[in-house]
Amino acid sequence: MPTTIKKPAIPQIDAKILILRGGNANWFIKRLKVHPNTKVIWHCRLNSFTIWFPKNHNPIANGKTEIYGKNGKASAVVGSKEGTYYYSILVTDEKGEVHLVEGNSPPTMEIQ
Numbered sequence: 001m002p003t004t005i006k007k008p009a010i011p012q013i014d015a016k017i018l019i020l021r022g023g024n025a026n027w028f029i030k031r032l033k034v035h036p037n038t039k040v041i042w043h044c045r046l047n048s049f050t051i052w053f054p055k056n057h058n059p060i061a062n063g064k065t066e067i068y069g070k071n072g073k074a075s076a077v078v079g080s081k082e083g084t085y086y087y088s089i090l091v092t093d094e095k096g097e098v099h100l101v102e103g104n105s106p107p108t109m110e111i112q
Contacts, residue, residue, distance in 0.1 A: 010077060012039040017049065017089060017101055027091050027101040032109040036080040037061070040109070044072050048092040049101075051076075059085045059111055078111055085109045 017029050034040060042051060049069035058065050061079040068074060086108055089101035101107060 010037065010039045011035060012041060015040060015042045017042060017044040017091065019045075027089075027099045029089065029101050029107050031107070034078055034109065034111055036082065036111055037077065038111075039075055039077045041073060041075040042067075042069065042089070044069055044074075044091060046091055046093060047072055049074065050090050051087060052090075053085065053087045057085060059083070059109060078109070080111075082111045085111070 013032065013034050015029060015032055017027060020026050020028050029042075032040065042049075047069065051067040051069070051074055053060060053065050055065050059078045059081065060067070061077045064076070067076050086106045088106055091099045091101055093099060
């Protein structure tokens, strides 16, 4: 009987996109620190959001620069090249207004 070899699971990390309420409500995400070849899952209480990495400095393994959120989640696997990567997130609220997620202005992902 042949032995089946299980493929190792891809490590994953969850990132939450939050709204901080105050005089001027701001969308926010904490700095991400991930290991190479990790699946990052962004969560947002709203369905519509887009994550964008610059074409010339993109850590996403499949090379896509835009990741679209559906049903409050978006995910992508980062590659193996260590470094600090800056990106943008745009969130569309229930009124159709678009908000820039500030994070550390801009949001940062560190692959280490």
